[in-house]
Amino acid sequence: xxxxxxxxxxxxxxxxxxxxxxxxxxxxxxxxxxxxxxxxxxxxxxxxxxxxxxxxxxxxxxxxxxxxxxxxxxxxxxxxxxxxxxxxxxxxxxxxxxxxxxxxxxxxxxxxxxxxxxxxxxxxxxxxxxxxxxxxxxxxxxxxxxxxxxxxxxxxxxxxxxxxxxxxxxxxxxxxxxxxxxxxxxxxxxxxxxxxxxxxxxxxxxxxxxxxxxxxxxxxxxxxxxxxxxxxxxxxxxxxxxxxxxxxxxxxxxxxxxxxxxxxxxxxxxxxxxxxxxxxxxxxxxxxxxxxxxxxxxxxxxxxxxxxxxxxxxxxxxxxxxxxxxxxxxxxxxxxxxxxxxxxxxxxxxxxxxxxxxxxxxxxxxxxxxxxxxxxxxxxxxxxxxxxxxxxxxxxxxxxxxxxxxxxxxxxxxxxxxxxxxxxxxxxxxxxxxxxxxxxxxxxxxxxxxxxxxxxxxxxxxxxxxxxxxxxxxxxxxxxxxxxxxxxxxxxxxxxxxxxxxxxxxxxxxxxxxxxxxxxxxxxxxxxxxxxxxxxxxxxxxxxxxxxxxxxxxxxxxxxxxxxxx
Amino acid sequence: xxxxxxxxxxxxxxxxxxxxxxxxxxxxxxxxxxxxxxxxxxxxxxxxxxxxxxxxxxxxxxxxxxxxxxxxxxxxxxxxxxxxxxxxxxxxxxxxxxxxxxxxxxxxxxxxxxxxxxxxxxxxxxxxxxxxxxxxxxxxxxxxxxxxxxxxxxxxxxxxxxxxxxxxxxxxxxxxxxxxxxxxxxxxxxxxxxxxxxxxxxxxxxxxxxxxxxxxxxxxxxxxxxxxxxxxxxxxxxxxxxxxxxxxxxxxxxxxxxxxxxxxxxxxxxxxxxxxxxxxxxxx
Numbered sequence: 001x002x003x004x005x006x007x008x009x010x011x012x013x014x015x016x017x018x019x020x021x022x023x024x025x026x027x028x029x030x031x032x033x034x035x036x037x038x039x040x041x042x043x044x045x046x047x048x049x050x051x052x053x054x055x056x057x058x059x060x061x062x063x064x065x066x067x068x069x070x071x072x073x074x075x076x077x078x079x080x081x082x083x084x085x086x087x088x089x090x091x092x093x094x095x096x097x098x099x100x101x102x103x104x105x106x107x108x109x110x111x112x113x114x115x116x117x118x119x120x121x122x123x124x125x126x127x128x129x130x131x132x133x134x135x136x137x138x139x140x141x142x143x144x145x146x147x148x149x150x151x152x153x154x155x156x157x158x159x160x161x162x163x164x165x166x167x168x169x170x171x172x173x174x175x176x177x178x179x180x181x182x183x184x185x186x187x188x189x190x191x192x193x194x195x196x197x198x199x200x201x202x203x204x205x206x207x208x209x210x211x212x213x214x215x216x217x218x219x220x221x222x223x224x225x226x227x228x229x230x231x232x233x234x235x236x237x238x239x240x241x242x243x244x245x246x247x248x249x250x251x252x253x254x255x256x257x258x259x260x261x262x263x264x265x266x267x268x269x270x271x272x273x274x275x276x277x278x279x280x281x282x283x284x285x286x287x288x289x290x291x292x293x294x295x296x297x298x299x300x301x302x303x304x305x306x307x308x309x310x311x312x313x314x315x316x317x318x319x320x321x322x323x324x325x326x327x328x329x330x331x332x333x334x335x336x337x338x339x340x341x342x343x344x345x346x347x348x349x350x351x352x353x354x355x356x357x358x359x360x361x362x363x364x365x366x367x368x369x370x371x372x373x374x375x376x377x378x379x380x381x382x383x384x385x386x387x388x389x390x391x392x393x394x395x396x397x398x399x400x401x402x403x404x405x406x407x408x409x410x411x412x413x414x415x416x417x418x419x420x421x422x423x424x425x426x427x428x429x430x431x432x433x434x435x436x437x438x439x440x441x442x443x444x445x446x447x448x449x450x451x452x453x454x455x456x457x458x459x460x461x462x463x464x465x466x467x468x469x470x471x472x473x474x475x476x477x478x479x480x481x482x483x484x485x486x487x488x489x490x491x492x493x494x495x496x497x498x499x500x501x502x503x504x505x506x507x508x509x510x511x512x513x514x515x516x517x518x519x520x521x522x523x524x525x526x527x528x529x530x531x532x533x534x535x536x537x538x539x540x541x542x543x544x545x546x547x548x549x550x551x552x553x554x555x556x557x558x559x560x561x562x563x564x565x566x
Numbered sequence: 567x568x569x570x571x572x573x574x575x576x577x578x579x580x581x582x583x584x585x586x587x588x589x590x591x592x593x594x595x596x597x598x599x600x601x602x603x604x605x606x607x608x609x610x611x612x613x614x615x616x617x618x619x620x621x622x623x624x625x626x627x628x629x630x631x632x633x634x635x636x637x638x639x640x641x642x643x644x645x646x647x648x649x650x651x652x653x654x655x656x657x658x659x660x661x662x663x664x665x666x667x668x669x670x671x672x673x674x675x676x677x678x679x680x681x682x683x684x685x686x687x688x689x690x691x692x693x694x695x696x697x698x699x700x701x702x703x704x705x706x707x708x709x710x711x712x713x714x715x716x717x718x719x720x721x722x723x724x725x726x727x728x729x730x731x732x733x734x735x736x737x738x739x740x741x742x743x744x745x746x747x748x749x750x751x752x753x754x755x756x757x758x759x760x761x762x763x764x765x766x767x768x769x770x771x772x773x774x775x776x777x778x779x780x781x782x783x784x785x786x787x788x789x790x791x792x793x794x795x796x797x798x799x800x801x802x803x804x805x806x807x808x809x810x811x812x813x814x815x816x817x818x819x820x821x822x823x824x825x826x827x828x829x830x831x832x833x834x835x836x837x838x839x840x841x842x843x844x845x846x847x848x849x850x
């Protein structure tokens with residue numbers, strides 16, 4: 001990798017950190033560079049400390065980098081907090097009025113420059129301009145991005161921001177910066193998307209027509225993206241009074257015949273578990289996204305975790321089949337969401353998608369295009385499909401466990417559905433025999449469901465040492481493998497996206513070939529490791545676990561492994 | 567007009583002999599027959615409780631769901647296909663206790679469904695505990711010193727929340743109830759029908775005789791249900807005189823009326839639009 005630069009923008013909530021960060025990200029994308037950016041913030045609207053860290057490269061990057069080449073410090077605190085990660089030849093750029101003396105500080109009068117150019121309000125554009133100029137970015141591309149960004153606000157606002165952008169460029173033109181690099185403008189490598197947007201787009205591509213939710217970080221972004229385009233589609237997005245209502249609304253909508261979803265985080269998912277069971281016993285397809293954050297209870301509202309895996313697999317009382325997926329990138333998040341709608345409907349079960357704050361809120365360049373299906377295959381039975389519609393039985397016993405699913409009031413067939421244990425016709429029953437047969441019927445679906453599961457993704461799978469991770473850590477684990485191999489440790493990795501029903505045979509085959517495997521997870525008890533052990537009888541040799549609410553940096557994983565294998 | 571026997575179901579009824587629910591079931595069949603809504607054209611959703619068993623006892627499409635959750639489920643179904651005629655059978659515990667929050671917000675949404683609350687002022691299925699509508703002071707095995715909390719008044723609450731159809735009937739007056747159900751179904755928007763109902767097993771206070779002595783019929787009085795303040799006053803009346811009938815009626819756009827893109831098509835009949843999804847992706 002010839003270019004690998006990490007820029008951090010730090011400050012208080014409300015100072016426009018994301019605005020500056022996204023300007024930088026969009027300039028990089030437009031120039032044909034790769035990037036990924038994490039959003040770190042507190043549960044508050046103003047004040048405190050937040051940062052946006054963008055890693056820029058000429059090669060694909062899927063994980064954040066810990067070293068900082070350029071720190072734009074919008075307040076004093078950010079410099080103090082992050083100077084330890086600032087490289088020796090890196091610089092910290094800050095507002096002259098608030099600047100302090102210290103190593104590598106470049107003080108620039110952003111406010112004064114803004115007042116002289118586009119006005120006080122444009123000081124962030126000045127700052128973005130200064131950062132891009134330091135990195136050597138061509139002004140022409142920044143000009144285009146500024147014009148696009150402020151297009152909706154009219155010519156005057158665009159003009160003022162362009163003046164400010166230029167003032168930022170001018171302010172640093174005599175400064176020589178070690179990490180400036182040669183920009184070779186090229187076509188964008190892909191679209192810029194976070195996980196939230198990818199899931200929302202996946203829902204549209206999966207023909208989701210109804211989404212109900214109760215706001216909860218870090219899931220709200222998914223619903224916000226859907227709501228922003230709902231007018232253009234046969235789609236209704238409804239804010240429910242609570243998560244219990246949200247999950248029951250989507251069950252009702254799905255029962256009536258449209259594909260439906262909800263998105264929440266762990267706490268909201270707790271409230272949905274009763275409804276999850278209702279979807280299970282009534283065999284109603286629904287898609288539920290649990291964007292994980294640290295818990296229990298409120299935990300850390302704006303931070304990341306992977307501690308709901310075993311909960312998702314086991315949530316709600318008693319037993320019933322469900323799908324559990326955990327995509328590892330926006331591209332996978334899109335594809336998994338499309339699949340989740342398809343598979344939930346095909347098998348008449350709930351499908352749970354586990355993401356987390358890191359995946360939902362981080363920006364990635366997505367190279368693999370989001371492929372929208374041309375047609376949606378529905379699995380609905382009509383009167384014409386039945387010998388005698390008036391004899392229709394919603395829960396008819398079949399060898400696959402899947403009964404023909406008719407819709408209410410769509411024909412002569414009466415559709416009777418019950419959350420009480422029921423007979424084939426849907427009426428309640430106390431019969432021991434029928435109860436046993438119904439449990440078996442639902443359970444039988446697991447075989448068909450298992451055949452739909454993709455094996456885990458691998459990277460150097462024939463290595464002596466394998467790192468096993470799931471969901472959003474995919475990029476960090478793969479980069480840790482690169483670090484380890486460079487340091488002479490022959491490691492590879494296995495990244496799970498399809499988790500339940502557990503693809504045990506494929507996993508056994510991969511893991512039996514290695515000498516040792518280590519699980520890498522953002523929880524404190526190695527939930528994936530325990531699941532692998534339960535499902536394959538293979539034991540992990542060690543763990544790299546982190547549960548402070550922050551995402552993995554690849555070096556942390558590599559260091560954790562090195563300590564155990566040397 | 568359909569035949570009442572078209573709605574007869576052969577499912578064994580599991581209510582106590584003499585239960586008020588029999589009257590409600592009869593009135594529902596009568597109302598559906600009178601409106602000519604055939605069994606395959608009606609969807610009845612219920613929660614949990616004795617009342618929630620009702621849809622099994624007549625021919626219809628049904629979803630027997632979770633305790634307290636019938637209203638959000640019905641809301642989702644109605645949004646998915648607003649051409650469905652949806653009724654809900656609920657009870658005082660189901661609708662006003664476990665589902666109290668959903669009750670409030672379903673009214674606020676003015677979702678076009680007809681909600682029958684079988685209000686026997688006691689928990690039947692769980693054997694006789696107090697319900698939100700139990701009279702203050704009523705003693706039960708669990709409330710042996712009498713109910714301490716104030717009695718929940720569903721009609722006043724519904725009116726305060728802006729409900730456009732607020733009515734009360736009595737399970738022992740099937741004809742009166744049938745008429746109100748018919749009006750409730752015809753009403754475009756959320757219709758609340760609170761149905762007073764004796765519980766022969768667990769409520770020794772509010773018996774058939776107790777009600778018969780106190781009830782008076784607003785239809786017979788020639789009451790016109792268009793005055794909000796008068797309706798509020800009627801909804802608060804309890805004790806010696808208990809009014810039954812439609813207390814308030816005012817049509818206004820329902821939830822699905824207010825969503826422009828549902829004017830031409832229901833959600834379920836809309837088209838999948840892959841090109842449009844592609845253009846949203848490309849706009850990034």
